[in-house]
Amino acid sequence: MRITGFLLFILTTVFLCNGINLQAQSHDWSYSGEFGPEHWFEIDPEFSSCNGKSQSPINIISSNSEDTNGISLEFHYHPFFVDLINNGHTLIEKIDEEKALTFGGISYSMKQFHFHTPSEHQIDGENFAMEIHFVHQSESGKFAVVAVLIEEGEHNNHFIQHFMKSLPSHVNEELKADEKADPNETFPKHLDKFYYYSGSFTTPPCTEGINWIVLEEPVEATKEQIDAIHEIIKDDNRPIQEVNDRVVFHSSSN
Numbered sequence: 001m002r003i004t005g006f007l008l009f010i011l012t013t014v015f016l017c018n019g020i021n022l023q024a025q026s027h028d029w030s031y032s033g034e035f036g037p038e039h040w041f042e043i044d045p046e047f048s049s050c051n052g053k054s055q056s057p058i059n060i061i062s063s064n065s066e067d068t069n070g071i072s073l074e075f076h077y078h079p080f081f082v083d084l085i086n087n088g089h090t091l092i093e094k095i096d097e098e099k100a101l102t103f104g105g106i107s108y109s110m111k112q113f114h115f116h117t118p119s120e121h122q123i124d125g126e127n128f129a130m131e132i133h134f135v136h137q138s139e140s141g142k143f144a145v146v147a148v149l150i151e152e153g154e155h156n157n158h159f160i161q162h163f164m165k166s167l168p169s170h171v172n173e174e175l176k177a178d179e180k181a182d183p184n185e186t187f188p189k190h191l192d193k194f195y196y197y198s199g200s201f202t203t204p205p206c207t208e209g210i211n212w213i214v215l216e217e218p219v220e221a222t223k224e225q226i227d228a229i230h231e232i233i234k235d236d237n238r239p240i241q242e243v244n245d246r247v248v249f250h251s252s253s254n
């Protein structure tokens with residue numbers, strides 16, 4: 001038994017080492033170690049923005065935010081069929097829903113959503129247990145990402161519950177279900193309270209010029225829901241980035 005175990009150890013080690021080499025050749029990245037966030041900008045010339053001055057996520061200091069009431073934010077989300085994929089970095093569902101979001105008078109289609117545990121954004125230095133990113137793109141190619149902050153609580157998050165039956169725990173595994181999930185079910189009550197700023201994708205290639213809309217009120221998910229997702233994606237939160245000379249806006253009513 002001991003010899004078998006040792007052989008397994010050797011085989012696993014060889015396999016993992018090859019895996020890392022292959023990843024390096026295909027310019028893959030990770031959340032720690034040699035290919036971790038502090039090295040993203042040097043892994044591939046296409047990732048050079050990761051060293052930029054307008055990166056995400058950030059720590060949002062509420063008292064430093066500028067009040068600008070009136071920018072319009074409207075959601076026109078509809079339920080969609082569950083089709084969640086484990087891409088090795090997160091759990092992601094690709095969607096193509098036209099006119100899912102209107103922000104500042106510009107219409108955006110929803111392209112995908114995915115999970116981070118714990119949260120990437122902080123509010124007044126505080127992380128949350130989880131953060132969902134809904135990624136949108138306008139006809140002219142502009143991106144807007146809506147961040148929903150999730151804290152541990154007593155109530156099931158109805159949206160997340162649709163995925164709980166069989167979360168895709170292995171890389172490239174896909175959960176397809178004959179049921180629809182309604183993203184409206186994971187929104188806080190007051191959608192008129194949000195922060196927005198200009199940032200970047202929080203994963204390589206860290207493209208800048210992204211409109212970030214961080215909904216101010218966190219919503220609840222149970223420990224069981226959060227743990228089940230974290231068990232698969234582990235810590236996939238990029239460390240917070242410098243705000244530099246950017247302004248974070250706060251909207252508290254439409």
Ligand SMILES: [Zn+2]
Nearest residue numbers: 114116133202
């Ligand atoms: Zn994200």
